[in-house]
Amino acid sequence: xxxxxxxxxxxxxxxxxxxxxxxxxxxxxxxxxxxxxxxxxxxxxxxxxxxxxxxxxxxxxxxxxxxxxxxxxxxxxxxxxxxxxxxxxxxxxxxxxxxxxxxxxxxxxxxxxxxxxxxxxxxxxxxxxxxxxxxxxxxxxxxxxxxxxxxxxxxxxxxxxxxxxxxxxxxxxxxxxxxxxxxxxxxxxxxxxxxxxxxxxxxxxxxxxxxxxxxxxxxxxxxxxxxxxxxxxxxxxxxxxxxxxxxxxxxxxxxxxxxxxxxxxxxxxxxxxxxxxxxxxxxxxxxxxxxxxxxxxxxxxxxxxxxxxxxxxxxxxxxxxxxxxxxxxxxxxxxxxxxxxxxxxxxxxxxx
Amino acid sequence: xxxxxxxxxxxxxxxxxxxxxxxxxxxxxxxxxxxxxxxxxxxxxxxxxxxxxxxxxxxxxxxxxxxxxxxxxxxxxxxxxxxxxxxxxxxxxxxxxxxxxxxxxxxxxxxxxxxxxxxxxxxxxxxxxxxxxxxxxxxxxxxxxxxxxxxxxxxxxxxxxxxxxxxxxxxxxxxxxxxxxxxxxxxxxxxxxxxxxxxxxxxxxxxxxxxxxxxxxxxxxxxxxxxxxxxxxxxxxxxxxxxxxxxxxxxxxxxxxxxxxxxxxxxxxxxxxxxxxxxxxxxxxxxxxxxxxxxxxxxxxxxxxxxxxxxxxxxxxxxxxxxxxxxxxxxxxxxxxxxxxxxxxxxxxxxxxxxxxxxxxxxxxxxxxxx
Amino acid sequence: xxxxxxxxxxxxxxxxxxxxxxxxxxxxxxxxxxxxxxxxxxxxxxxxxxxxxxxxxxxxxxxxxxxxxxxxxxxxxxxxxxxxxxxx
Numbered sequence: 052x053x054x055x056x057x058x059x060x061x062x063x064x065x066x067x068x069x070x071x072x073x074x075x076x077x078x079x080x081x082x083x084x085x086x087x088x089x090x091x092x093x094x095x096x097x098x099x100x101x102x103x104x105x106x107x108x109x110x111x112x113x114x115x116x117x118x119x120x121x122x123x124x125x126x127x128x129x130x131x132x133x134x135x136x137x138x139x140x141x142x143x144x145x146x147x148x149x150x151x152x153x154x155x156x157x158x159x160x161x162x163x164x165x166x167x168x169x170x171x172x173x174x175x176x177x178x179x180x181x182x183x184x185x186x187x188x189x190x191x192x193x194x195x196x197x198x199x200x201x202x203x204x205x206x207x208x209x210x211x212x213x214x215x216x217x218x219x220x221x222x223x224x225x226x227x228x229x230x231x232x233x234x235x236x237x238x239x240x241x242x243x244x245x246x247x248x249x250x251x252x253x254x255x256x257x258x259x260x261x262x263x264x265x266x267x268x269x270x271x272x273x274x275x276x277x278x279x280x281x282x283x284x285x286x287x288x289x290x291x292x293x294x295x296x297x298x299x300x301x302x303x304x305x306x307x308x309x310x311x312x313x314x315x316x317x318x319x320x321x322x323x324x325x326x327x328x329x330x331x332x333x334x335x336x337x338x339x340x341x342x343x344x345x346x347x348x349x350x351x352x353x354x355x356x357x358x359x360x361x362x363x364x365x366x367x368x369x370x371x372x373x374x375x376x377x378x379x380x381x382x383x384x385x386x387x388x389x390x391x392x393x394x395x396x397x398x399x400x401x402x403x
Numbered sequence: 404x405x406x407x408x409x410x411x412x413x414x415x416x417x418x419x420x421x422x423x424x425x426x427x428x429x430x431x432x433x434x435x436x437x438x439x440x441x442x443x444x445x446x447x448x449x450x451x452x453x454x455x456x457x458x459x460x461x462x463x464x465x466x467x468x469x470x471x472x473x474x475x476x477x478x479x480x481x482x483x484x485x486x487x488x489x490x491x492x493x494x495x496x497x498x499x500x501x502x503x504x505x506x507x508x509x510x511x512x513x514x515x516x517x518x519x520x521x522x523x524x525x526x527x528x529x530x531x532x533x534x535x536x537x538x539x540x541x542x543x544x545x546x547x548x549x550x551x552x553x554x555x556x557x558x559x560x561x562x563x564x565x566x567x568x569x570x571x572x573x574x575x576x577x578x579x580x581x582x583x584x585x586x587x588x589x590x591x592x593x594x595x596x597x598x599x600x601x602x603x604x605x606x607x608x609x610x611x612x613x614x615x616x617x618x619x620x621x622x623x624x625x626x627x628x629x630x631x632x633x634x635x636x637x638x639x640x641x642x643x644x645x646x647x648x649x650x651x652x653x654x655x656x657x658x659x660x661x662x663x664x665x666x667x668x669x670x671x672x673x674x675x676x677x678x679x680x681x682x683x684x685x686x687x688x689x690x691x692x693x694x695x696x697x698x699x700x701x702x703x704x705x706x707x708x709x710x711x712x713x714x715x716x717x718x719x720x721x722x723x724x725x726x727x728x729x730x731x732x733x734x735x736x737x738x739x740x741x742x743x744x745x746x747x748x749x750x751x752x753x754x755x756x757x758x759x760x761x762x763x764x765x766x767x768x769x770x771x772x773x774x
Numbered sequence: 775x776x777x778x779x780x781x782x783x784x785x786x787x788x789x790x791x792x793x794x795x796x797x798x799x800x801x802x803x804x805x806x807x808x809x810x811x812x813x814x815x816x817x818x819x820x821x822x823x824x825x826x827x828x829x830x831x832x833x834x835x836x837x838x839x840x841x842x843x844x845x846x847x848x849x850x851x852x853x854x855x856x857x858x859x860x861x862x
Binding site: 598 | 780811843846
């Protein structure tokens with residue numbers, strides 16, 4: 052098996068060879084992560100890999116279109132305000148599948164457990180998974196458990212994968228955004244990331260903020276019932292709304308303009324971001340989606356979303372443009388313009 | 404948020420922009436000293452909306468950017484030691500040393516932890532008596548009181564396993580160095596608001612007199628920055644050079660006396676090298692002899708540090724306001740936040756990072772900024 | 775260089791001999807060191823930088839500053855309107 056990296060044709064002048072080891076940023080959902088996929092995994096898979104490998108794939112089997120997805124959960128701490136790694140694991144894959152317009156049907160769950168992990172905690176996590184699966188209407192049908200030496204697993208890591216059937220006439224994907232489309236977000240942003248940070252060592256603060264982890268397939272079903280004319284759906288997890296929009300802008304080769312004043316952010320989340328010097332637009336969400344739709348359908352879709360528990364605070368935040376393809380711009384609160392670039396690694400708290 | 408939102412009011416911002424346009428009749432070059440102000444300017448698009456005659460030169464008020472390469476390399480060496488828990492503000496994690504950064508050290512097994520406050524590091528030292536806890540004490544005068552208190556606290560608690568790698572820098576000597584540079588173009592200053600909250604405004608009066616330059620103590624929110632700019636322009640247009648305080652709600656002329664007392668107890672002035680600029684005499688603080696036991700450089704005796712800056716990095720010129728980030732040949736190419744050559748591309752408020760992150764490598768016209 | 779955020783002091787206590795406070799930032803509560811503001815009280819607003827309160831926010835100054843902003847350009851507008859009316 053070849054282990055030489057082929058640097059020819061890498062866009063970045065100083066790519067991965069600068070980092071011989073994995074760094075935390077590679078898991079951040081930003082540029083480093085994208086590079087890892089593009090320059091290490093895809094070339095290694097070659098013909099056995101898919102060109103536009105993302106979280107969820109749309110595949111055709113026996114005349115049916117399936118959305119098939121996988122996701123791994125390594126969150127620390129395992130238990131946080133609003134949930135635990137268990138429901139993240141179920142909702143995460145449920146949502147990846149729903150972002151293709153499919154209703155998730157079956158999930159698998161693989162566990163890597165650390166020797167010494169408390170069985171009580173594991174039972175609580177498993178209980179949450181069961182409850183989350185029931186809530187989302189999916190069945191957990193396959194699973195695996197491995198144990199690693201103490202000191203190597205941080206308690207538990209979970210991988211889930213699953214699939215659902217994409218209904219006829221539904222064609223949702225990151226390449227479908229078009230100039231003129233309206234960008235909608237289903238609710239307040241930054242909740243999950245801040246909830247996690249609020250209990251992380253060295254940063255603790257008292258905050259009435261809960262993770263927003265939730266299954267979105269119910270909301271998506273309602274949205275598709277309102278209109279089939281949805282171009283893109285994306286759940287802005289790590290890297291936040293900013294990274295998700297940048298990925299879509301790049302994939303669809305369109306530009307985007309959002310209005311900062313229209314971004315729905317809870318007061319406490321905003322305050323926490325101010326305190327840490329972070330920007331909510333880059334903070335992870337686990338129960339929100341971005342929808343990109345033609346202007347003709349935007350208003351009634353928004354109304355339908357707001358009628359659903361997962362979309363009560365849905366808001367139009369911007370539009371797609373033919374200008375500056377691949378670039379997301381934002382109108383600042385005082386009327387200036389800034390570019391919302393993709394994050395490099397993870398967003399870090401700052402003092403300056 | 405009270406005391407924040409009011410100073411971001413878009414209508415009032417437009418009023419201030421209009422007023423600035425009204426009073427500006429000639430080109431002026433104004434430096435905002437503080438990196439936090441640079442961040443606010445770029446983040447809100449303020450420089451794009453100012454009249455063309457006004458040039459904002461971004462000052463060296465980014466402690467992350469100016470921390471000497473040698474200190475960074477020492478930090479990396481200390482953080483790599485297995486017995487050490489190395490604590491730092493998030494800002495420092497990606498600053499490039501000669502060969503790597505703290506993130507890389509972490510990936511190689513170093514125990515590097517981000518903390519919000521230096522007191523968190525003291526707490527870690529209490530919780531881990533078997534480990535050496537080292538805190539990376541960088542910052543201007545705003546951060547120094549916090550760092551000083553951490554040292555005092557460690558002393559009070561009799562902690563033998565806590566030390567600080569100190570690299571404090573001072574604003575007034577930097578202003579002197581800038582004004583005395585033969586290539587200086589700065590005609591007025593926005594002084595750093597929170598530095599002055601701590602140190603007061605009195606240190607700037609001698610500078611105003613010596614260099615005949617307006618200095619306006621300025622805050623960080625868009626309206627505060629605009630007001631600071633407005634007041635500097637008013638002075639320049641009428642040929643005045645005075646010390647003014649546009650951030651009165653948070654700055655008193657005498658500053659924070661309690662903090663100054665502790666600062667003089669724990670620290671003493673020393674010469675400091677500023678990365679990209681060189682040694683500015685009497686421009687930094689170090690721990691006094693009485694607290695030498697808490698000095699990480701002494702405790703870990705890191706020597707054999709061979710520093711090596713990137714030959715094409717022009718951070719120094721950017722820091723001195725001689726070059727705009729997007730005028731540097733490496734900007735956006737070899738040098739990006741992902742692959743920074745110098746500290747100004749790493750720090751969230753380093754001018755290069757601010758320019759990159761907020762898109763100055765894409766001309767404003769391309770995204771249709773209204774003038 | 776100095777990310778300082780305004781918050782309101784809700785409670786004052788002592789820890790390890792140092793004066794500390796619980797400071798509220800629109801719902802976020804953080805433990806902050808108040809050692810440098812020995813006269814500050816519950817209910818006051820302060821600027822917090824890296825877990826330390828460095829200055830008390832003066833409400834009066836704050837209001838005056840905002841009033842100043844609101845008045846900027848107003849006199850000008852009035853003068854212009856007057857001039858236009860005169861010319862008409």
